[in-house]
Amino acid sequence: MESTTVILAVATLAGLYMAWNIGANDVANAMGTSVGSGALTLRGAIIVAAIFEFGGAMLVGGTVTETVRQGIVSLEAVGGDPMILALGMTACLLAAAVWLHVATYFGWPVSTTHSIVGAVVGFGITAGGVSAVNWGVMGSIVASWVVSPVLGGVIAYLLFRLLRNRVLDDDEPIEALTRFGPWLISVLGFVLTLSLLWKGLKPLHLNLPIHVALPVAVSAGVVVGLVSIPILKRRTRAIEEGGSHDPERVFLFLQILTACFVAFAHGSNDVANAVGPLSAVYGAIEHGVSEQVTVPMGMLVVGAVGIVIGLATYGYKVMATIGKEITALTPSRGFVAEFAAATTIVAASKLGLPVSTTHTLVGAVVGVGFTRSLGALDLGVVRGIILSWFITVPFAALLAAGLFALARLAI
Amino acid sequence: MRIPLAHLLVKSPLPRIADQMKAVAACVDRVPELIQALVDGDQPAIERLARDASSLEGEADRVKNEVRGSMPVRLYLPVDRRDVLRLIAQVDAMADCAEDVGVILTLRPLTVPEGCETLLVLFVERVMATVESASRLVDTTDSLIKSGFGGRAAEQVRALIDEVGRREHEADKLQDQCAKVIFKAEKELSPVAVFMWMKLLNKLGDIANHAENVGDQYRLFIAA
Numbered sequence: 030m031e032s033t034t035v036i037l038a039v040a041t042l043a044g045l046y047m048a049w050n051i052g053a054n055d056v057a058n059a060m061g062t063s064v065g066s067g068a069l070t071l072r073g074a075i076i077v078a079a080i081f082e083f084g085g086a087m088l089v090g091g092t093v094t095e096t097v098r099q100g101i102v103s104l105e106a107v108g109g110d111p112m113i114l115a116l117g118m119t120a121c122l123l124a125a126a127v128w129l130h131v132a133t134y135f136g137w138p139v140s141t142t143h144s145i146v147g148a149v150v151g152f153g154i155t156a157g158g159v160s161a162v163n164w165g166v167m168g169s170i171v172a173s174w175v176v177s178p179v180l181g182g183v184i185a186y187l188l189f190r191l192l193r194n195r196v197l198d199d200d201e202p203i204e205a206l207t208r209f210g211p212w213l214i215s216v217l218g219f220v221l222t223l224s225l226l227w228k229g230l231k232p233l234h235l236n237l238p239i240h241v242a243l244p245v246a247v248s249a250g251v252v253v254g255l256v257s258i259p260i261l262k263r264r265t266r267a268i269e270e271g272g273s274h275d276p277e278r279v280f281l282f283l284q285i286l287t288a289c290f291v292a293f294a295h296g297s298n299d300v301a302n303a304v305g306p307l308s309a310v311y312g313a314i315e316h317g318v319s320e321q322v323t324v325p326m327g328m329l330v331v332g333a334v335g336i337v338i339g340l341a342t343y344g345y346k347v348m349a350t351i352g353k354e355i356t357a358l359t360p361s362r363g364f365v366a367e368f369a370a371a372t373t374i375v376a377a378s379k380l381g382l383p384v385s386t387t388h389t390l391v392g393a394v395v396g397v398g399f400t401r402s403l404g405a406l407d408l409g410v411v412r413g414i415i416l417s418w419f420i421t422v423p424f425a426a427l428l429a430a431g432l433f434a435l436a437r438l439a440i
Numbered sequence: 441m442r443i444p445l446a447h448l449l450v451k452s453p454l455p456r457i458a459d460q461m462k463a464v465a466a467c468v469d470r471v472p473e474l475i476q477a478l479v480d481g482d483q484p485a486i487e488r489l490a491r492d493a494s495s496l497e498g499e500a501d502r503v504k505n506e507v508r509g510s511m512p513v514r515l516y517l518p519v520d521r522r523d524v525l526r527l528i529a530q531v532d533a534m535a536d537c538a539e540d541v542g543v544i545l546t547l548r549p550l551t552v553p554e555g556c557e558t559l560l561v562l563f564v565e566r567v568m569a570t571v572e573s574a575s576r577l578v579d580t581t582d583s584l585i586k587s588g589f590g591g592r593a594a595e596q597v598r599a600l601i602d603e604v605g606r607r608e609h610e611a612d613k614l615q616d617q618c619a620k621v622i623f624k625a626e627k628e629l630s631p632v633a634v635f636m637w638m639k640l641l642n643k644l645g646d647i648a649n650h651a652e653n654v655g656d657q658y659r660l661f662i663a664a
Contacts, residue, residue: 401588404517
């Protein structure tokens, strides 16, 4: 058997394992908020995740994948040998997977994204020296890790304040929601359309410039908002006829939308963690070292399928656990947290920045907590997350460097 | 499992103060029975009720320690943690005073001066009414959290706090009337008896005072 075949097989397995891990943990965390409030059943969450993870990965996921594949480490600096690149990226996948396995075992709140980025940096330094790493790109990635949870938190804080003033504290909260809800749905439609159209996927001719994409997205938002008015009215009437005046029941319905949005955002950002290195290995073996190769669709499919399998085989357990624990996150709070996190993540995806979905969602929930609307938050988790920022990258980098050095000796 | 969200969103210790209040109320409930036994001159019943109150106070302490134990510093609460601890202390103080009422009555058997019985019973009724209001106030904690310490729930809480204050004032007035009756009878009473009566009336009044302080802590919670 040729060594390239072996490397490709190992890389595919490691990539699948990464994707499985992402599905089993990250997606489960992202969807767990909807399961906890009762907006989705476990089965519903898996179906929503399957569809929208896939969609997000296919339609918006390419940019982040490019960053992980060739943005962090300059491919020329690691030498012209495609074998080095293939070996290195395989080592990265293995290193990140091992680190995630350890972290998952101990329950540490580390990020899949941070692990793979750290591993790629470790490989880059070992293969081409410190200058092989594109420190400018790396700097903006690391900055985005701090900015994304904070931004998610700020959006969630402001949005929940607004929602409380306009809807929840109103004398007729359900009435207020039928007036205010369409605006929220409009914004959601706008963000989604803009993320699809602006610098979207070239093969589908979605790569419109901003001055075309923006008006289209605005009109799409308006249309979605208008369409939602009668639907929301019918929905609230059904709830009121059932004898309930609890606005949370309406948010339960709205939260289904943000659950889809979260799955989409996650797919657009996190599929890259498995697919980025894998497509680099594949590209190196098939085409040699070249920066021109676009991410093959087949790779994105592999990543998306791996994620869904991870969710279906293990993620449901994680979701069930989260669902039981987070009953304090009522539909209105879950809606806001998901909306804020997903918007932040999609924005990061458009900028090609790999961020952590879970950390952003944690930031958003803390933002809701700052409005005094959650019973208690364990800030030990936030401390753990900040600690993980400083530990994950060096550790994954060392592990990838070690694995790569070993593999290079063996070849 | 990596489940940071589940670890982040922990169960709030605040609604558990309602559990503490329940235990305290069970102890304070012995007070009217004690006073009735005093009016009836039934010293064996007083001894029995005082023992009851003491063991119920112990139970209230146990619940209090549990609530305090569920409030590690790393928790972020929608209200100042120190205010919560003060609230817990005020709730607890009601049970302490109730136990002390029992102790005072067993230290030195008292006889109720003529004309004081009805006033005394009425005074204790007012004290208990204040405690009852405070108890309902504590029960709103859950809905207060759900509404983010604002909106209609906060308005209801504000009304309840005012009610606690009004009832405490009523209790205060009756305490003064009782004291006047005691001093009017000072010639027939021994100085030690007068001293013990003042101690008793103060302890009873303190139960209402602490109930009012509970209300004041809630006022801090909902202050925007």
